[in-house]
Amino acid sequence: MTIIGAAALPVGKWQSAADAAVQVLEHEVLARLVVRAVTEAGVDKSDIQGMTFAQPRPYTAQKYFATFMADYLRLPCSGNVSEVLGNGMTGGFAFEQAANDILLGRSKVSLALGINFETAIPAREHMMSSMRAVGDVDFQAPFGITPIAWYAMDATRYMHEYGSSRDELAAVAVKNRRHAALNPLAQFRTSITLDDVLAQPMIVEPLGLYEVPPRSDGAVCLVLAEEDVAKSLRRPYVKVRSRGFHHEGAHQISEVPNDMIALEAAQAAGRQAFARAGIAPGDLDLAEIYAPCTIVEVLAAEALGLTPRGEGARFAAEGRTSLGGDIPICTSGGLTSRGHPAYVTPLYSFVEVFDQLRGTAGQRQVHGAELALTSAELGNYNAALVHILEGVH
Template identity: 60%
Template structure:
């Protein structure tokens, strides 16, 4: 009843400002954008549409006019399925759950080919409207939401604590943003590709101290389609593919910021989930060649690299400054440009991470290609990394 799962195709649209204002004379329609990506990704994979038996969507934002999006989209594509046709939602983990659930349909023998896909439109929605919805979606209605305790506030507290514990500086945080912008400059899907230096990051306007505008993610629109198949199908196609080698997950029973004493910068869920994934794949952190991390802010990338064992505890900031997490370094992290520069259509970010690893592990990443990459790791999260989902992908000839 358990089959090995492969990724055989992946396409995404350039991240940026795509959503139409309500009063625009011409409207960008989500299902039309996504249909084009599905056709492109499935065509690239080499399978026929009759082989697709499951579609798992990241639930689109409330701003999407078409409701019950999954069944509408399946109809629009002209597909009929024996497996699941559904939407999933888990805030920052949404795209990762879509991949997980699509893979489950294959593992259980319900589908030979499944799609994990979605569209995220939000940039034309007023910031006040979006923030109010975000606070209700991510916060605790008894405390976080009434207090206006935003997600960036959690991460700013992490940054302050990390500076206190390890003597890190704002310039070291800025080094992460600069590194990610260098990577994004080579990624045609990235939202921001222009030059950036440490001084630019430090001089950008404050958001929540000590984080500035260029430490945090932009609002972003995007769309992605990942084509998964049982490994037998992938082999029959005779093309390079990526195998889903291992996974791990953990929810520590906390909603956003813990109300119990804890080590707030240990990111215990990411550490626990990654250890499960390493054990599942019979590997260690040292075997990973490239990593795409769900890290909305610069401090989050630093803390997650430490939790995953890609950098020593307290050494994540120094690793970024030393170039260890850059292309050509010991363990390249966020070769796509990460959330700050590739962009952060939040419900799709894990799908964009999977797309980047698919391109890296099939030698399609162009100038940002990590040489001889065999194993890639991707993460996604809930809250202040109070839950984490880790996938390890493997190059297959």
């Protein structure tokens, strides 16, 4: 199974206020991306037999979005037209379903696509919805435990356990902004220093403003195809070598004692993906990790074997996870700087890897990139979805 085309909206603030005289409509934005992606892929509209959408945010005016889009695009499909939802893994699940249509022989070409608009919604409304989704409504949500609060607890534990420092964690944000400055799709492209990061107001101690994700709008369309189709196009493409998935059967912070900074689901999913691809973490040329905060990038990198346990923050501070380092991580700028339109964030990871493995990433290109990893998560990495991809020229 392969990726042969991609198009994405630069991450930023695109959503219209409810009382705005001119409205930016999600279906119009996404339709333009579909045209771009399919044109780039070099396939005919009639070749597309499946579309799996990341379910849009509840704020989206148009409901039953997938079938509306099938009509708007005048695109009949015999494979699948559906929406999927899985919080931060939503875009990853859209990719999985589109891939499954191809692997099951239902479609030769399928689209994995979605749009996430949320920036014009009042912060209070957005947070109340988020807490009900990501926390236990009988315990966590009433006390205001937000995702950033879990990650802050992770950071505190990590620094205690391994003697790491706030400076080392903050270095992840500096590195990601340096990468984002080279990415035309990134929400924040102005360079920052370590002092800039440390000077920001605390969101939840020890994580400051630049160490947590912004609210973001974004949209992506990926074109997936059977490898025979990709080969017939006679142009570079990206092949999916393997995938791994694991859900630990817990919702966010579990009442069952565990190692809160081990990210066991990521470890299990990573082991599956590496075994099925027949490679080891050291064989990768880059990784695009779903990491809402600096500490999450550190913990996920360690769980996936990209850095040694307890040394992920130090690797970032030493430049070993930067472009030109041992294992470049989040060359797109990551969630803290590229931006985090949550329901489509995993699709942006595939866009970055698609560019890197075809050698079209411009100034942020990893020289000679052949193998890459993407990840997506549910909650505090209670579940992880990992893909290993390979460039074919």
